[in-house]
Amino acid sequence: MTAHSTRVGNRLLAALPPEDFGLLTPHFQKVSFEPDAVLVRSGDELDQVYFPHSGAVTFMVEMPDGQTVANTLLGREGALASFSVLGPSRSSVTAIVRVGGTASRIAAPKFRLAYARSAAIRHVVQVHVRALLLQLQHVAACNALHQVEGRLARWLLQLHDRVPDDVLPLTQEALAQLLGVRRTTVTLTMNKFRAAGAIRTDRRGFIEVNRTRLNGIACECYAVMERRIDRMYCHELSEPQVALAPFQESFTVAFR
Numbered sequence: 357m358t359a360h361s362t363r364v365g366n367r368l369l370a371a372l373p374p375e376d377f378g379l380l381t382p383h384f385q386k387v388s389f390e391p392d393a394v395l396v397r398s399g400d401e402l403d404q405v406y407f408p409h410s411g412a413v414t415f416m417v418e419m420p421d422g423q424t425v426a427n428t429l430l431g432r433e434g435a436l437a438s439f440s441v442l443g444p445s446r447s448s449v450t451a452i453v454r455v456g457g458t459a460s461r462i463a464a465p466k467f468r469l470a471y472a473r474s475a476a477i478r479h480v481v482q483v484h485v486r487a488l489l490l491q492l493q494h495v496a497a498c499n500a501l502h503q504v505e506g507r508l509a510r511w512l513l514q515l516h517d518r519v520p521d522d523v524l525p526l527t528q529e530a531l532a533q534l535l536g537v538r539r540t541t542v543t544l545t546m547n548k549f550r551a552a553g554a555i556r557t558d559r560r561g562f563i564e565v566n567r568t569r570l571n572g573i574a575c576e577c578y579a580v581m582e583r584r585i586d587r588m589y590c591h592e593l594s595e596p597q598v599a600l601a602p603f604q605e606s607f608t609v610a611f612r
């Protein structure tokens with residue numbers, strides 16, 4: 357086993373043995389992305405696979421009348437366009453960055469070749485896809501059954517899990533798009549959260565969260581989903597094979 361010094365923050369990549377990780381590294385491009393950047397549009401070919409090291413990306417379903425709703429959130433625990441291993445295909449959702457971050461990007465055909473060669477890569481992708489499907493099914497039920505207060509608190513907690521501090525750089529417009537509701541509904545709900553001490557808004561308009569109080573408001577989906585996904589990752593992914601650390605190399609591509 358050869359040692360390799362590449363330091364990654366992505367949980368799937370970190371679980372790969374060095375020789376399997378080495379199948380990917382020659383093809384990786386380091387990218388950074390800003391909030392609101394669109395990584396893939398609905399209908400686009402899934403020609404790139406992204407492994408985020410930080411930040412948060414939401415998968416948005418867009419209706420013909422322009423309404424949107426989020427059905428999944430992805431951060432350093434996952435991979436964007438992982439379904440491309442099934443063969444060339446087009447995206448059914450639009451992937452929008454909600455919290456800026458960094459990722460390793462690889463062309464889908466190169467990733468499919470490595471996937472075919474490495475049982476370890478197949479395993480981490482399969483674990484991730486199962487976790488993604490679990491989230492997708494749970495959020496679909498949550499969107500249909502639960503009130504906007506519980507759903508908004510759930511999204512805020514999920515986003516908070518993927519930022520380094522208590523401040524979420526999110527606009528009310530972005531939250532309205534996530535929830536599939538009007539902005540005025542978000543304003544009213546945020547006022548209730550503020551009155552309950554669950555959030556504060558800082559000078560920049562960013563949201564500072566109080567996790568304990570938000571947990572009291574969030575629907576049960578947050579705890580159930582996180583527990584199941586965490587259990588799946590802990591049981592099925594090996595200990596990190598590569599040191600977990602912020603991705604520090606320079607970036608060749610930036611999305612704004």
Ligand SMILES: [Zn+2]
Pocket residue numbers: 497498499502506507510575576577578
């Ligand atoms: Zn729910």
